[in-house]
Amino acid sequence: MTSPVIRRLAILAMAAAIPALPLAAQELRIGLASEPSSADPHFHNLGPNNQLRRNVFESLVGTDEAQQLTPQLATSWEPVGENGWQFNLRTDVTFSDGSPFDAYDVIYTVCRIPGVPDSPSLFTTYTGAITGFEVPDPHTLIMLTAEAYPLLPTEVSTFGIISARANGVDGSTIAFSPEGCGDLNYPATQAFNDTTAAIGTGPFLMESFRRGEGIELVRNPDYWGEPAPWERVTMLPLTSEGPRVAALIAGDVDLVENPPLQDLERLRGDETLRVVQGISNRVIYIHLDHEQVPSPMIRGVDGVNPLQDIRVREALTIGINRDAIVERIMGGVAVSAGELLPPGMFGAHEEGDLPPAVFDPERAQALLAEAGYPDGFGITLGTPNDRYINDAQVAQAVAQMWARIGIDADVDASTASTFFSRRNAFEFSAYMAGWGSGTGEMSSPLKALLATRDPDRGFGGTNRGQYSNPAMDDLLTEALRTVDDDARQELLRSASRMAMADFAIIPLHYEVTPWAMRATIDYAPRADQYTLPYDVRPAQ
């Protein structure tokens, strides 16, 4: 136990000593808002895990702050033939155990992904399209798909490459089959967690991974790119908002993820701190039940589902004052949404082309009366209360606004795990949730949230409102086959416009992700909300 005075003196002494040290010797301490469930890059397709993975394991294709694709382990890629993509790999890359990186490591990785034991969420979403490989030379890789598949470069940016040689496998002997490649001495998830298998090509090496305590990374001295600016990175799980901010203010950490909105004003006023924020790829939306008659959480109607009437859906959409929610509940740290992906991202409309629905309570009431509900009806809005920024408050504000257009609205808020299992059982007539576009383009939310449910094609996986519009499905299917970027973008925009004109779903706002840090460092906000120490730089 050190006395506060001594600790303060020590901090002062450290603060005085830091400028004297060479920059490269510095340590970066990060307060994480949510903790990775594992250090295994393929165990759990979850934001915090993917964020951690990018420090140690790299993928063929990288993504920049706006989720645009950038070269990483592949220097370039182009479509070949009818249904293939050729990736030209870097020749100067070695794994941290010294083994060289080549095309066979990619095949080994894709082989491991479907068979990770006990995985809560596999990466097969992103490898499922691959039907075969061709390896003309060890640094050229051709991935084959069943049909033309424009999203392949985006999808290979989501999983990290592990080494075949480090696990005692000669990659050239692997017989790849989408059903599985046999037993190839895959490292166990536990081996990644105790760092013995944490052998990657990334800018950092994993020194320790202890759940609940923290993660320590050290600089990879043999990194092929520019060396990381930090000798050592410590990531502390500080999942409660208050302690996270307090740790930053007290100087225990240098950077925190997601400082709570209500404290941003205060943090901005502090000259020793810096707050950056950027629009994220996550939209908060309300999904409506298009299918069940009668719908489970609608009251005061006789055996019909009023949400099947487009006038009712429009009334519910224009009855919400998005700007008020953004200003009052989100503290200005959000952007009103007109579709499912913010302007500037692939497949989204340009700023102003598809603006958020205009708040018009009078017209909403008129529409309800026209649809035969002059006195409204009762509806319960389901929401998680610990998943999205101020989620339960936003849902309550929506219920408040619906109440004002004559709907007897109330809110059913529950913890995320309960909420999602109830949602997946179609217990809600209307529910609020969020969708972050993992691929950073429009096909992700359209495919997951609005395409007609079809498990075989992976369509409508999260379409728990059971919306179905064959014309939109066709546009989306066409887009997913179109390799030409401009044509694909136009198809995606048309599909999005069609769904919005049908009031299929009610977009509320795009989350804006804030980071707070010492004024001596800087970080460019990322749309995918990841905090990557490699990109945290000393301020200019």
Added chain:
Amino acid sequence: MSVSEQSPPVAPVAAPRDRWRTINLVAGLAVIATLGILLSGQSIAQFPARVILLIGLVVLAAGLLRGRAHKFFSGPSAYFATASLLLLIVLAIFATELSPQNPYDLRQLDIMDGRLPPGSTTFDGAMTFHLGTDEQGRDILSGILYGLRVSLSVSIFATLAAMVIGVVVGIYAAWAGGRIESILMRIVDFQLSFPSILVALMLMAAFGRGLDKIVIALIIVQWAYYARTVRGTALSEARKEYIDAARGLGLPAYRIVFGHLLPNCIPPLIVISTVQVANTIVLESSLSFLGVGVPITQPSLGLLIANGYGYMLSGQYWMSMYPGVALLAIVASINMVGDRLRDTLNPRLQK
């Protein structure tokens, strides 16, 4: 020492005592019935139901203190605690009439009035928020009054129901003895070996939110306390002469248990149940604070505190602080009244 001197065997036919017992019984039934009506959300006869509730509670208290009032009011703190408890109960019971806004009616809220400091008015000046508003534009004063009502009624109802269950189980175990007693008491031990907040959290996670569900969860985590206490008291009472005398008279078992044994087990029950009401309020507030209690559109004190908690660091203290003060006041006054009751009713402390 002989306890029977202090708590004499039930007198054969004592008219005034019988009258009080009937009055107390009626008052208790009225309290439970009206609480049930109010909790089930029936809007019929709301105001009369609340008046009956208040009268019932006062009568119960009067019956309890009959003949012992001077001992109960032996110091200023007793007057103070009783007055503040009575005030809070009246505020809670007549929240509908007293509060400037119905904080549970979403139509009366406007998020544009959100997070206003105490003393602000609405945009058109129609209403003043004396204690400020939370982020939904809910008047904190109204929220506290309604929240007090939720907290108090949920706790009193859950405590009474848990007490009934506990008493039945405890008396039955003591009277039946043998294997039945062992089984029942092992269940009680098992239940008491878990922290009640943990059990309640798990139950609420399984049930979902709702007033009815929180009452059920609170009953489930509380009945065991009463069962254990009642069994202990009943065991020691059952060995006394007046029970033997009753047996000797050939009275049927139910008359011995309910007419003789049970009334003599009541005093310790009253003491724990008073303290237990305060505990239940804290438990309910904790559950709501943790986000598994009452529906978010009908906040109790705990949920009001939770809603404002995130704004404490940013200086918007009123959202959490005033509901916190109200919670403190109600729990403290119940505990003080409970302490006085214990001193008044416990024969061992009589000197």
